[in-house]
Amino acid sequence: MKEKIKSVLWIIIGISLSLCVSGCGVSGGFVPIQNRAQKPAYAVIHDDLGRTVTLSAKPQRVIILTTSLLSFSAAVNGPIVGRTTVRSKQIHIPSQYIQATEVGPVYAVSMEKVLALQPDLIIIGAHSQEKLLPLCEQNQIPVIALKTKTRQEATRALQIMGQIYGCPQQAAMAQTVLDKKIQQVLNKLPNRTKTAAILHVTPGAVTVELSDSIAGDMARLLRVQNVTCPTGKAGITKEKVPYSMEALLAADPDVILFTAMGSPDKIDKRLRTDLKANPSWAHLRAVRTGQVYVLPEQYFLVSPGMDYDKALRYMAKLIYGEAFDATI
Missing domain, CATH: 3.40.50.1980 (Nitrogenase molybdenum iron protein domain)
Structure with a gap:
């Protein structure tokens, strides 16, 4: 009989402890990990x-x-x-x-x-x-x-x-x-457009920059028609395509702009080999009128960043010359 009473008592104690633990969960002391609110991301x-x-x-x-x-x-x-x-x-x-x-x-x-x-x-x-x-x-x-x-x-x-x-x-x-x-x-641009070819020069190659390049995007903003030189081959990147003297002669742009990456002596050697040594180079309109320019690398090789307006003004003055300066 005593053993039976002890068993009943242990059952009652067990039930009481279970209720106590459940009560703690309800009253707010413990919250399961999966139910905790995650800290919002910064x-x-x-x-x-x-x-x-x-x-x-x-x-x-x-x-x-x-x-x-x-x-x-x-x-x-x-x-x-x-x-x-x-x-x-x-x-x-x-x-x-x-x-x-x-x-x-x-x-x-x-x-x-x-x-x-x-x-x-x-x-x-x-x-x-x-x-x-x-x-x-x-x-x-x-x-x-x-x-x-x-x-x-x-x-x-x-x-x-x-x-x-x-x-x-x-x-x-x-x-x-x-x-x-x-x-x-942009408000100072003259009411006319010009054509330009933008060539990128490295010690190993000459390519033509398209509108997704730094200089190409600025030329677009300045209402300059960027003369690309397709060769029938796939472009090197989205920003550039292979250079072709024949296509450059056919387009005969008003202005030729260069961006360069590499030491000056190696760049000059590449220009002499790929461009200046070609007899056709001297017949280009931009060469005859002296409108061939090398763009500064701080604006056109790397993004000008917060100096974008300065880079844009620099290119506008090269392309439009006195017409840009005189525009109010």
Whole structure:
């Protein structure tokens, strides 16, 4: 009989404990993990490679691996801990980034140096640095890839910098100021158009730049007909197609513009070999009228960034000359 009573008592105690535990859950002391509200993300960014990048917190150790993006982060006073090495004396580095740790040139970044800086965000150039993605992702470092070739891409890059650094209004204000400066240049254009060929020269080749290049996009804004030179072959990239003297002669543009990448002596050698040595070169209208120009690399080899209006004005003066200066 006693054993029976003990069994009943243990059952009652067990039921009481179960009710007590259930009561704790209802009264608000414990919430199962799956039912807890997740902390909202700091920012969700859609980059120019079609990737969605979620930042859980505001980045504190940002590395920017393409020089053309530095002016956009500087426009919103965004700090960085690392950047690429710039060898050209023509290309401007924002003063607040001069002391940032250098991690190698844009096409030969040292990932060992990058990882040593323990970044919590890396910003790269879309397509040109896409190969860096796997290693960054392997080390669980968020990466945002951006383009800056065209005005539209540059506008978007500035907007995303505002998201990254938590100051979208500052980015919008900077964009408004820049847009007004650009419009001032466009308002001065004469009421006529010109034709131009934009040639890109490296020590190894000469190609023709299309409207998706930096210079090509600016020429379009300036109402310049960009004379392309199709050769019947597939284009080298979306921005360039192979150069053809025959097609250049047929188009006979008013102006010829050069962008160059490489040492001056090697570039000059390539120009002499591919262009100036050809007897037909001297018969081009642009050559006869002295309208052949080499564009400065700080504006046209890398994106001019927040100096877009200055680059646009520079090209407008070359193409339209006194007609541009005299226009009110």
